[in-house]
Each structure stands twice: as C-alpha cells, then as structure tokens.
Amino acid sequence: xxxxxxxxxxxxxxxxxxxxxxxxxxxxxxxxxxxxxxxxxxxxxxxxxxxxxxxxxxxxxxxxxxxxxxxxxxxxxxxxxxxxxxxxxxxxxxxxxxxxxxxxxxxxxxxxxxxxxxxxxxxxxxxxxxxxxxxxxxxxxxxxxxxxxxxxxxxxxxxxxxxxxxxxxxxxxxxxxxxxxxxxxxxxxxxxxxxxxxxxxxxxxxxxxxxxxxxxxxxxxxxxxxxxxxxxxxxxxxxxxxxxxxxxxxxxxxxxxxxxxxxxxxxxxxxxxxxxxxxxxxxxxxxxxxxxxxxxxxxxxxxxxxxxxxxxxxxxxxxxxxxxxxxx
Amino acid sequence: xxxxxxxxxxxxxxxxxxxxxxxxxxxxxxxxxxxxxxxxxxxxxxxxxxxxxxxxxxxxxxxxxxxxxxxxxxxxxxxxxxxxxxxxxxxxxxxxxxxxxxxxxxxxxxxxxxxxxxxxxxxxxxxxxxxxxxxxxxxxxxxxxxxxxxxxxxxxxxxxxxxxxxxxxxxxxxxxxxxxxxxxxxxxxxxxxxxxxxxxxxxxxxxxxxxxxxxxxxxxxxxxxxxxxxxxxxxxxxxxxxxxxxxxxxxxxxxxxxxxxxxxxxxxxxxxxxxxxxxxxxxxxxxxxxxxxxxxxxxxxxxxxxxxxxxxxxxxxxxxxx
Ligand SMILES: Cc1ncc(C[n+]2csc(CCOP(=O)(O)OP(=O)(O)O)c2C)c(N)n1
Ligand SMILES: [Mg+2]
Numbered sequence: 001x002x003x004x005x006x007x008x009x010x011x012x013x014x015x016x017x018x019x020x021x022x023x024x025x026x027x028x029x030x031x032x033x034x035x036x037x038x039x040x041x042x043x044x045x046x047x048x049x050x051x052x053x054x055x056x057x058x059x060x061x062x063x064x065x066x067x068x069x070x071x072x073x074x075x076x077x078x079x080x081x082x083x084x085x086x087x088x089x090x091x092x093x094x095x096x097x098x099x100x101x102x103x104x105x106x107x108x109x110x111x112x113x114x115x116x117x118x119x120x121x122x123x124x125x126x127x128x129x130x131x132x133x134x135x136x137x138x139x140x141x142x143x144x145x146x147x148x149x150x151x152x153x154x155x156x157x158x159x160x161x162x163x164x165x166x167x168x169x170x171x172x173x174x175x176x177x178x179x180x181x182x183x184x185x186x187x188x189x190x191x192x193x194x195x196x197x198x199x200x201x202x203x204x205x206x207x208x209x210x211x212x213x214x215x216x217x218x219x220x221x222x223x224x225x226x227x228x229x230x231x232x233x234x235x236x237x238x239x240x241x242x243x244x245x246x247x248x249x250x251x252x253x254x255x256x257x258x259x260x261x262x263x264x265x266x267x268x269x270x271x272x273x274x275x276x277x278x279x280x281x282x283x284x285x286x287x288x289x290x291x292x293x294x295x296x297x298x299x300x301x302x303x304x305x306x307x308x309x310x311x312x313x314x315x316x317x318x319x320x321x322x323x324x325x326x327x328x
Numbered sequence: 329x330x331x332x333x334x335x336x337x338x339x340x341x342x343x344x345x346x347x348x349x350x351x352x353x354x355x356x357x358x359x360x361x362x363x364x365x366x367x368x369x370x371x372x373x374x375x376x377x378x379x380x381x382x383x384x385x386x387x388x389x390x391x392x393x394x395x396x397x398x399x400x401x402x403x404x405x406x407x408x409x410x411x412x413x414x415x416x417x418x419x420x421x422x423x424x425x426x427x428x429x430x431x432x433x434x435x436x437x438x439x440x441x442x443x444x445x446x447x448x449x450x451x452x453x454x455x456x457x458x459x460x461x462x463x464x465x466x467x468x469x470x471x472x473x474x475x476x477x478x479x480x481x482x483x484x485x486x487x488x489x490x491x492x493x494x495x496x497x498x499x500x501x502x503x504x505x506x507x508x509x510x511x512x513x514x515x516x517x518x519x520x521x522x523x524x525x526x527x528x529x530x531x532x533x534x535x536x537x538x539x540x541x542x543x544x545x546x547x548x549x550x551x552x553x554x555x556x557x558x559x560x561x562x563x564x565x566x567x568x569x570x571x572x573x574x575x576x577x578x579x580x581x582x583x584x585x586x587x588x589x590x591x592x593x594x595x596x597x598x599x600x601x602x603x604x605x606x607x608x609x610x611x612x613x614x615x616x617x618x619x620x621x622x623x624x625x626x627x628x629x630x631x632x633x634x635x636x637x638x639x640x641x642x643x644x645x646x647x648x649x650x
C-alpha cells in the first residue's frame with residue numbers, strides 16, 4: 001500500500017502531539033494540578049492516529065479509561081481537554097467528567113469510559129444507528145487486552161457479526177490489565193484469534209508501527225463502509241508508564257521494559273521518515289517544537305479558566321429536571 | 329373511545345411513534361416475528377420489518393448498551409428485557425452508562441431511550457423471574473422510572489417515555505398485561521404525574537402497578553363500613569408527584585404505602601421518608617408500609633401467594649391507622 005507523504009507527516013505530528021500531551025499530563029498530575037486518575041497512552045501513540053486517519057468527523061469512536069490518545073486523534077480540542085483535566089468550568093464536560101470521560105458529539109467521540117468493557121456495547125448501538133439510517137459511517141471501538149475477558153466483548157462481537165454492523169474493534173494489546181500480564185489473564189497470544197468465534201476477520205499487527213496499523217485499519221474501515229461487517233484488529237503494543245500515574249509498574253520485568261522501549265514508536269517513526277526522505281531532521285524538530293508550544297498554550301488556557309460554580313452540580317442530570325435534583 | 333388490554337396499549341404506544349418517527353426502533357430477545365415473550369410486540373415485526381423490530385441474541389449487556397449507543401447517535405430506541413430480573417446482567421450499561429452520560433459529558437449527549445422491564449410475581453415463575461426491582465433504578469440519578477397500572481396510562485406513558493430525552497425505565501407488571509380498560513386518549517401522559525384513582529377522606533393508600541387494583545378492592549370493602557379510603561396511583565416513580573402526595577396527606581392525614589416489592593430497602597421506604605420529612609405536621613398517625621415478604625419469591629403457589637402482599641395485608645394496615 002502506497003501511503004502518501006502528507007499522511008505520514010500528519011501521523012507523526014499527531015503522535016508527537018499526544019506524546020507531549022501525555023508527558024504534560026504526567027507532570028501536571030505529579031504536581032497536583034490534575035486531580036483523580038490519569039491513565040497515560042505513552043508508548044501506544046502509533047495506534048489511534050493511524051486508525052483515526054481512516055475516519056471523518058461523521059464517524060464515531062468509543063474509547064476507554066486510557067482515552068487521551070483516542071480523542072485527540074479523533075479531533076478533540078486540546079485546550080478544552082486540558083481544561084477538563086484541570087476540572088474547570090469551561091472544560092469539555094464542564095468539569096464533570098475529567099480524564100476518563102471526554103466526549104465530543106460533533107467529532108463523533110462517544111466518550112472515554114471508566115468501565116472496562118462498556119464501549120463495546122455502545123459501539124453496537126452506534127453501528128445500529130448507522131444501519132437504520134442507511135449512511136456509510138463507521139464506528140471504531142478502542143479497547144484494551146484486559147477488556148477482552150469481559151462478557152460485553154463477546155456479546156458485542158457476536159451482535160456486530162450477526163447484524164453486520166459497521167464497526168472496527170481495535171484492541172490495543174499492551175499486554176497488561178493493570179498488573180495482570182496477558183499470559184496470566186488469558187490463554188491465547190493473539191487476541192485476533194477471537195474473531196474466528198464470531199466469523200469476523202481477526203487481524204494482528206505491530207501496534208508500534210503506524211503504517212502497519214494504518215494499512216490494516218484502512219481495509220477494516222473500507223469493509224465496514226461497504227456493509228461487509230465488523231473486523232477485529234489487534235495492535236500489539238506496550239504501555240511505558242504504570243497503569244495509572246502513581247503505579248510504579250514493578251510487575252513489569254526490566255528486560256521486557258527495555259525491549260519495548262527500544263521499540264518506542266516515536267523515535268522509530270521519526271528515523272523512518274528521515275531515512276525515506278519524508279521529513280528532514282529539521283522538519284521533525286519543527287514539528288516537535290510546535291507540538292510542545294501547542295501543549296504549553298493549552299496549559300496556559302486551562303490555568304486561566306474558572307473553576308465550576310458549585311450550583312452547576314445539579315445541571316445536566318436530566319434534560320429537564322433541576323429543582324428536585326437539588327434536594328438532599 | 330376504545331377498550332384495550334394493557335398489552336395492546338403498550339403495543340399501540342410503541343406503534344404510534346414508530347409510524348411517524350423512523351428513528352424509533354424496538355429490540356430485544358424474541359421481540360421480532362415471535363412477538364415477544366409475552367406477546368407485547370405481536371404484529372409489529374410484520375408492520376415495521378426486521379430492521380426496526382429486531383431480535384437480539386441473549387445478551388442483556390449488549391441489549392442495554394446497544395440502546396445507549398443508539399440513543400447517543402440519534403435513534404430513539406426501545407429495548408425490552410424479557411424479565412426485569414435480567415436487568416442484573418445489563419445493569420452496568422443502565423447505571424454507569426445511560427444514567428450518567430449526559431452529566432459526565434457536560435450535557436452534550438442526549439439519551440432518549442426506553443428500557444422495558446416486565447416485572448412482578450404471581451406467575452409461579454419463582455425467584456429469578458418474579459421480582460420487583462424498581463428501587464434499584466429509582467436510586468440512580470439520571471434515570472426516570474414509570475410503572476403504569478391501566479391500559480390508558482400504559483399507552484400515554486409509553487408515548488411520553490419515547491418522547492423523553494432521558495433514559496426511562498418502564499415497568500410492566502406481567503399480571504396486568506391482560507387487564508382491559510377504556511383508552512380515551514392517545515396523547516402522552518406527563519412523566520411525574522400521579523393520579524387519584526379513588527377519592528376518600530379517611531386514609532390515603534399510596535401505591536402503583538398491580539397493587540392499585542388490590543388497594544381499590546380494599547377501599548371498596550371498607551366503604552361498606554363507612555371508611556373512605558383515597559387511593560393514589562403514582563404512575564411515575566421518578567420524578568415523583570410529591571405535590572399529589574402532599575395533597576392527599578393534607579386531606580386524610582394518614583398514609584399507607586403499598587408495594588409488591590420486598591419491604592426492606594424498597595421504594596415505599598423512600599416515599600414514607602418524604603412524607604415524614606415534608607408533611608409530618610399533617611400526619612395524625614404513623615406511616616405504615618405494606619410490602620412483599622423480605623424473601624426471594626418462592627415457587628409453590630401457596631408460598632408465592634404468601635409472599636405477595638394481598639388485600640388482607642392492606643386491609644390490616646389501613647385498620648391499624650384508623
Ligand atoms: C468493569 C471494570 N472492572 C475493573 C475496572 C478497573 N480497571 C480499570 S483499567 C483496568 C485494566 C484494563 O486493562 P486493559 O483493558 O488491558 O486496558 P489498559 O489499561 O491496559 O489500557 C481495570 C481492571 C474497571 N474500571 N471497570
Ligand atoms: Mg492492557
């Protein structure tokens with residue numbers, strides 16, 4: 001598959017932006033600016049940009065607790081996101097969602113999700129909508145290896161298969177569900193094998209190679225758009241940080257970590273781009289600098305935003321009830 | 329004016345909206361050509377086709393979750409679980425997804441879905457097919473909950489539930505499905521409005537669902553003794569018609585709350601707490617609750633009937649405050 005140079009540059013740009021966003025989130029969490037839980041996407045940045053490059057704003061995604069990369073790749077506004085992580089009134093969710101619940105209907109982002117395995121079913125609903133309305137949209141469902149042991153994973157793959165729903169199930173197999181390594185949490189190596197149970201294609205690719213992911217995702221998205229039904233796409237990768245910030249990740253063997261660090265998608269892809277004359281070293285540097293500047297601007301924006309009025313806690317529980325909700 | 333069964337009224341409510349709004353769809357286990365486990369959707373498959381009256385696999389998580397995703401992306405889905413007992417299997421999608429999406433996402437996602445739950449004991453179906461689990465959902469902010477007792481209310485509340493932009497949990501007592509009644513109006517009945525189904529001045533029975541009928545029978549019997557019982561059918565459990573509760577208490581000064589659900593932790597406790605908190609100075613007697621036995625629903629008919637609160641239990645409760 002010939003992949004345009006412009007697209008390669010865009011992929012790198014997005015990967016770098018996500019890396020910088022996550023590095024900033026790491027710092028800001030450590031310094032107490034970001035409350036709650038933060039699950040970072042560092043090490044997995046090749047996947048979401050490559051998958052979302054196959055989508056338009058009309059297409060949907062469902063996401064997970066580790067969702068910053070997914071929503072940024074799908075076009076979420078970086079300033080509103082940072083403001084939400086800070087718990088500000090003007091953040092994406094008016095300070096009611098936080099890191100695990102970023103959503104943007106206009107961009108087709110049906111929400112990051114704090115419940116492992118929940119997005120699978122929601123993607124079936126989006127797929128059903130598309131089918132009933134007869135459009136050629138698709139829905140991408142991002143999820144981790146750990147979630148493939150939830151009943152919802154199996155229910156959803158089955159439902160999507162019998163209804164031929166336009167869904168691409170993208171498994172980010174980072175080989176851990178918190179401290180449980182994949183070989184301890186399931187008895188298979190390739191999660192893609194589970195597609196066979198539902199008679200849907202199961203494809204396994206190197207999740208640290210954005211071009212491999214892009215190629216496989218393009219095919220899966222094309223199939224979905226053409227009404228041929230869902231695909232299970234497994235992207236093998238590694239989370240470089242702990243499960244959440246604050247988890248030292250002592251359960252990850254040193255050699256294993258070193259092995260995967262040498263496959264960090266960012267330097268690898270940068271080197272590939274230079275080697276293949278897509279970008280020069282200077283152009284790479286310029287992209288890196290501008291990503292950093294964009295993040296700094298988002299932090300500045302988020303810092304300057306107001307915190308929510310406590311009164312706003314009663315708003316948006318329902319579309320139409322506020323007074324009763326107030327009583328306690 | 330026409331006479332309909334409760335079941336026909338449910339079907340008519342769904343069909344009315346499906347005829348005019350292509351975004352309204354129905355799905356659940358065996359709801360298609362089979363017509364639903366209780367026959368509620370009989371004929372709808374023929375009228376609306378397999379795309380909009382859709383059989384699902386036996387996957388309650390995916391059924392409820394599919395409704396969530398469909399509602400978030402512009403449909404107005406009606407999902408049926410075969411028995412309300414099976415909500416346990418789909419509970420995450422209702423409680424953690426449907427109920428919270430609008431809020432968590434800062435008001436940007438609408439959740440116009442209806443979850444239909446056939447409920448209640450009296451069919452000899454034992455402990456896993458007979459429960460009244462409404463208190464589980466009334467407890468969750470973000471959900472609306474309705475529990476009609478008559479065909480007219482079933483139809484009107486179904487229309488309102490479909491029109492609502494919030495997730496509405498719709499309880500259907502299985503023993504009411506065959507009940508016949510006049511249906512004068514095919515307009516929505518506002519969610520959150522109860523109704524006085526019998527006027528009286530001596531005691532108020534506050535109830536909903538099948539217990540409305542048992543309460544009316546008790547009121548009838550007591551009328552012969554000169555005791556005038558007012559019977560309030562809440563129809564909606566959330567939002568709750570507190571004004572109506574306040575009015576009836578102000579009139580009779582005595583409250584008996586009747587639910588089929590087990591008494592412990594039931595919604596009757598919530599209603600009684602509201603009365604105690606907000607209308608205490610109107611009360612002339614302690615609030616009395618009548619509920620199911622605090623046990624699983626037993627199988628053998630004699631045991632099952634012992635579980636279900638009956639007219640004697642209600643009668644005794646009313647007498648205790650006279
Ligand atoms: C239903 C549910 N069970 C457990 C958790 C706690 N939890 C959060 S993330 C996680 C691990 C998920 O692993 P995986 O799906 O592989 O995603 P990863 O964190 O590796 O990206 C667990 C157990 C949860 N949030 N939801
Ligand atoms: Mg994992």
